[in-house]
Amino acid sequence: MEANNVNSDLDSVMGTVTRIPGLIKAEGFTEWKYRFGQYIKMKDVKLWRSYLRPPIRVTMTRDGATIDKPVEEYSDLDFEKVESDERALATLSMALSPEIAQGFCEYKSSKALLDALIDVYDGNDDMKQSLQDLLRQRFNLFNYVLGETLEAQLQCFITLNTEMTTVGITLSKIEVNKKLLNSLPRSRDMNMTVIKKTRDLSKLSLYEIMAIIKSCDMDDKQNEINHVTSYQSANLGVSTNSAFLALPAQVPNQ
Structure with missing residues (x-):
């Protein structure tokens, strides 16, 4: 209810x-x-x-x-x-x-x-300027919050960026993209460094850079799964690849 x-x-x-x-x-x-x-x-x-x-x-x-x-x-x-x-x-x-x-x-x-x-x-010009100043400050201070998921952080950044655009604050793509990358947790430093060196941040949209970040996150999770699987197989004395090859072939229905 x-x-x-x-x-x-x-x-x-x-x-x-x-x-x-x-x-x-x-x-x-x-x-x-x-x-x-x-x-x-x-x-x-x-x-x-x-x-x-x-x-x-x-x-x-x-x-x-x-x-x-x-x-x-x-x-x-x-x-x-x-x-x-x-x-x-x-x-x-x-x-x-x-x-x-x-x-x-x-x-x-x-x-x-x-x-x-x-x-x-909406207020007069003074109120609008004050709102712009407040949003700029929030943008400059935007950072990762301990315990926050990647999805939650990206959504907060989208909301802040939309609010800034709505009140007439225009930032370049490279400003927005670098701010987002720099605000991510230190555990993602390696991926973020690669993105900065291999991508043209002045041409990518915010949503394109977010897609790249999410892709890196999924790769990290897959690598972690592979590491855990390999560790467990080593403790059992079984090769992961051999274990997969040993699985019985699926017989098609007659």
Whole structure:
């Protein structure tokens, strides 16, 4: 039951094919903004236009002046135009937690609401600069944590790199790749030295360098298995290769 609750909470934040990514906490705004945009474009790419422009006004000319057209005189096409904006506003409103939505009730268009959220949670230039400085510091201090698995460390590095890119921090491939290699545990020093000497770190993407690191890790594990097997066979006085050759051949089914 507890696992189901955790998965449900995660779906609320991350979103699914049928579920809007939810803005639950202000701290997660940057990632939510990206996920929300992708969700809208997946559902209805045309709907995204409502978040980029002011709401459409349905007008008419009367006595030489342009005025808002009365709703009772709307055509089907007029309704389609305004309903798209209304659907965009409703979708965005549903993505906000009650605590956050309460502070933004005054905004009556999807663009105005999204702009207000960005102003409040993305902050001004000083706040953005402070966030960039914080992320740069985290990047510079990034290192292996005792007991952490390789997969966990790589995932943390991906997350940090994504956060930096999202806030406008651009680093060269060689900076990112060297930082990751230098942060790995000392037990991998030999592999990392070989990678640095044989690979062009200025051309490899982060995901390519991660694939190489994982490949080296699998080779190390295979070598360790081979060493243990050979040691056990030596203690039994049996050649590993002879043991395999001695296995009975498989007779195909008649």
